[in-house]
Amino acid sequence: MNELPEHVQRNRALWDDWAKKFVESGERSWACDTPKWGIWGVPELQVGMLPDDLAGKDAIELGCGTAYISAWLARRGAHVVGIDNSEAQLATARRLQKEHGLDFPLLHGNAEAVPYPDASFDFAISEYGACLWADPQRWVPEAARLLRPGGRLVFLVNSWLLMLCMPPEDDIAATDRLLRPAFGMYHVEWPGDHGVEFHLSHGDWIRLLRRSGFEIEDLVELRPGADATTRYPFVTFEWARQWPCEEVWKARKRA
């Protein structure tokens, strides 16, 4: 019997299909050891996703995809585990591990229920992974369970503002108009087969993180650099230079 929640099953089928579109960017990111984040490649110096003291720490990437972030963590001395819901994404990750001579566990599974004991990790990270595609009511408490007291959770998602301004059609960029109600968003399904995403208001993130045992340390709104480009059609450079289209939440599990 398949016990995966329906949104996890649907997102698994979607990402097994989409995986081929992420091979090339995965290869590029594995080959580059200067972390850049989000759809505009904002430099680590501006974002501060990675703690300085990763060497010897236990880390997990929730929704690792091709696992280039896990590779960055491993090269910084972390004992890293990547979990992803798509076997096809993990196939790319496994091939790139071999090509780059890195070996760390890659689990095929749902980040809402990770097969590791409580307090196994010091650091959890997600970039458009579980933080976008898994149910926050499930994955955030699960991340809290997996982290040791004082452990850090960092994740990058589309900004709340962008979600309010994003047209439903594929390939049409956000405008400067509010196109959808803020209240009651949470579970989002775009027209066509785009799987199930989850988008929370800032208030909802704050309450959920705090209720799950985290203190929030920062919310970083990303701005692309003056010469940044993106392959994604849903937001223009002009828009993203004026308003944040991506945001990074940084939280620490209460001691």
Ligand SMILES: C[S@@+](CC[C@H](N)C(=O)[O-])C[C@H]1O[C@@H](n2cnc3c(N)ncnc32)[C@H](O)[C@@H]1O
């Ligand atoms: C956009 S990729 C994230 C990886 C990478 N940071 C990137 O931006 O390409 C999204 C990944 O989240 C994974 N994912 C979706 N739902 C998940 C879940 N419930 N548990 C674990 N991984 C999940 C997908 O399989 C997919 O590989």
